[in-house]
Amino acid sequence: xxxxxxxxxxxxxxxxxxxxxxxxxxxxxxxxxxxxxxxxxxxxxxxxxxxxxxxxxxxxxxxxxxxxxxxxxxxxxxxxxxxxxxxxxxxxxxxxxxxxxxxxxxxxxxxxxxxxxxxxxxxxxxxxxxxxxxxxxxxxxxxxxxxxxxxxxxxxxxxxxxxxxxxxxxxxxxxxxxxxxxxxxxxxxxxxxxxxxxxxxxxxxxxxxxxxxxxxxxx
Numbered sequence: 001x002x003x004x005x006x007x008x009x010x011x012x013x014x015x016x017x018x019x020x021x022x023x024x025x026x027x028x029x030x031x032x033x034x035x036x037x038x039x040x041x042x043x044x045x046x047x048x049x050x051x052x053x054x055x056x057x058x059x060x061x062x063x064x065x066x067x068x069x070x071x072x073x074x075x076x077x078x079x080x081x082x083x084x085x086x087x088x089x090x091x092x093x094x095x096x097x098x099x100x101x102x103x104x105x106x107x108x109x110x111x112x113x114x115x116x117x118x119x120x121x122x123x124x125x126x127x128x129x130x131x132x133x134x135x136x137x138x139x140x141x142x143x144x145x146x147x148x149x150x151x152x153x154x155x156x157x158x159x160x161x162x163x164x165x166x167x168x169x170x171x172x173x174x175x176x177x178x179x180x181x182x183x184x185x186x187x188x189x190x191x192x193x194x195x196x197x198x199x200x201x202x203x204x205x206x207x208x209x210x211x212x213x214x215x216x217x218x219x
Contacts, residue, residue, distance in 0.1 A: 006177075006184040009095035009143060010050075010058045010151065011164070011207060013218075014082040017047075017063045023087070024049045024061050030218060032211045035061060036154040039117045045070030046079050048115070050151040053209070054160040055186070058151045062090075074130040075113075081134070088219075089204035091133045092140045092164065094177075094184060099126050099144035105176045110144065123147050137203030138168035139175055162215070163208040165191045167198040 015023040024035040028051060035049040038060070045067035051059045064083050070076035082090045096102065099110050110126035117123070129141030171192050172178040182190070195202050206219035 005098065006094050006096045006142075006180050008055075008057055008161070008185055008188060009093045010060050011092045011161070011204065012060045012062055012090045013088065014079050014090045015061060015063050015087040016083045017065060019087070020047070020049070020061065020063045027051070027059070027061060027218060030211075030216050031059070031159045031209055032213060033158055034155055036151075037118050038123075038151065038154075039115045040065065041075070041113060041115045042067075043069060043111075043113055044073045044079075045076040050154060052152045052155045052157045054157050056150065056152045057161060058154075059207075060151070073111075074134060075127075078130060078134050089207065091137060092204060093127075093143055094140050094181060095143045095145060097144065099128060099142060102128055102142050102177070110142075113143075121149065123149055123151075136174065137201070138166055138172065140181060142177075159209045159211040159216075161188050161207060162210050163189045163191060165193060165205040165208070167193050167195045167202045167205050169194050169196075 028035045033051040035051045038048040038050045040047045045065050046062050047065055048060050048062040062079055064070045064080040070080050103110055106128055110128040113127050114122055114124045124146040126144045127141060132139050133141055206217050209216050
């Protein structure tokens with residue numbers, strides 16, 4: 001797989017259903033963008049709002065729903081577990097134009113996903129690697145978009161990701177795709193911190209963005 005076939009697509013922040021509106025308003029005011037209602041993921045039992053960023057990226061705020069799929073799918077379980085822990089950054093996601101080489105590495109097929117926006121339009125994609133982030137939150141998962149619409153086009157883009165701080169003493173050495181991931185970050189830098197400074201937890205600690213109001217840190 002060539003590095004230029006993969007790129008950072010979005011970062012996911014979890015909140016509870018009853019805190020969804022407050023979280024979307026709080027984060028949106030920090031980065032100077034209005035989050036757009038992305039709709040429901042019926043296959044996974046979750047719902048999201050998205051805010052576009054430069055470079056074809058976006059931030060997703062996602063919450064679990066009171067739905068059977070929430071506890072029956074890896075994504076629903078991961079979101080639900082994070083929400084029960086108080087929420088926060090869950091994972092980062094890389095997109096690719098052809099997910100089949102990644103499927104070969106994982107030894108399984110990607111899962112179909114879709115969500116219907118409030119205006120009735122449907123977004124479709126394939127995703128793989130979600131099972132692994134349940135216990136290893138420093139790892140990203142991977143997505144191939146099947147529809148032309150992309151959440152980075154929803155709304156006005158004013159901010160960009162500058163840096164992601166990740167707790168992982170091994171710095172992705174457990175990932176088959178370390179070189180591709182790091183090569184796909186382009187102008188986004190990574191700061192690695194030891195999990196001992198995060199109560200032993202791995203995963204995204206904070207995201208640093210350049211906004212019209214200056215640099216902002218979301219943790």
